[in-house]
Amino acid sequence: xxxxxxxxxxxxxxxxxxxxxxxxxxxxxxxxxxxxxxxxxxxxxxxxxxxxxxxxxxxxxxxxxxxxxxxxxxxxxxxxxxxxxxxxxxxxxxxxxxxxxxxxxxxxxxxxxxxxxxxxxxxxxxxxxxxxxxxxxxxxxxxxxxxxxxxxxxxxxxxxxxxxxxxxxxxxxxxxxxxxxxxxxxxxxxxxxxxxxxxxxxxxxxxxxxxxxxxxxxxxx
Numbered sequence: 001x002x003x004x005x006x007x008x009x010x011x012x013x014x015x016x017x018x019x020x021x022x023x024x025x026x027x028x029x030x031x032x033x034x035x036x037x038x039x040x041x042x043x044x045x046x047x048x049x050x051x052x053x054x055x056x057x058x059x060x061x062x063x064x065x066x067x068x069x070x071x072x073x074x075x076x077x078x079x080x081x082x083x084x085x086x087x088x089x090x091x092x093x094x095x096x097x098x099x100x101x102x103x104x105x106x107x108x109x110x111x112x113x114x115x116x117x118x119x120x121x122x123x124x125x126x127x128x129x130x131x132x133x134x135x136x137x138x139x140x141x142x143x144x145x146x147x148x149x150x151x152x153x154x155x156x157x158x159x160x161x162x163x164x165x166x167x168x169x170x171x172x173x174x175x176x177x178x179x180x181x182x183x184x185x186x187x188x189x190x191x192x193x194x195x196x197x198x199x200x201x202x203x204x205x206x207x208x209x210x211x212x213x214x215x216x217x218x219x220x221x
Contacts, residue, residue: 010186010217011166014156015133016054017113019172020190023095023121025053027087032146037079041068053194054148054173056114085122094127095192097210102132104214110136112156112169114146114176132136136162148175157183163174167202168217177202188216 020026029045029147033053036043043051051067052060057077065072073079100129102109110133113120117139124130124137138148138156157164172190177199180187189199189206196206207216 006121008107008218009220010168012157012160012162012168012214013105013107013217014112014153014169014180014185015109015118016169016171016173016176017111017115017123019053019193020094020170020207021095021098021173022127022131024084024123024185025049025193026047027092028084031080031087032085035076036067037070038063039064039072043067049194054114054147054171054175056140057083057116059114059146070216080118081119084119086124088122092123092126092130095210099129101213102129105107105217107217108160108162109203110138110156110160112138112152114140114152116141134155136184136202147173148178148182150179151183153180157185171202172199174198174201188213 009175015021018028029048033043033045033048049159055063061072061076111120120137120139121130124133138152140152143151143155145151153169154164157167164184167185169185170181170190171187172194177187179191181203182202187202187205188204189202190200191206191208194212199206205216207213
């Protein structure tokens, strides 16, 4: 007789924020491309996404300085955030279908993002999602190393008291998927804006619409 597995596959669903919960990536890329041009480095949005998507701001500074061949201005972070938060207030929206997906996911959830706590809070407040994750928001600024290191996801699992192997991670960036894999978690690649072939290392599979996510989380490998 073959044993059957009952119960949920996961005990915790960890959501990235930018590009997964809130449709912020186009705004973030535009702001960064404009700043880079002001610093003397012209880069397309596609190049910007390939180089920086999913990175924390300290990591973005390090990579940017390698491209520039010199130190970035001291006020880079402040200028970036000021312009980004202005864009959030004007036109930030939730990712289509995410509220409905959250309604259908009968599992504990949290947010683990490369953004600062202020950026996460502003984005989730502006899109009406903040109360869905109150008290369960984790930033790369909480740990020593940001993505692609596993530290942030492991920190979230530890605080939420869930074994990493029982965590699902919803990510839209290659380095986010890499971080989830390194943490021993199951990564699901959200290919709404990110090309699916860049998320091929997502161990749980790839999906393009939030309507698909609840069923994916319940399916067995």
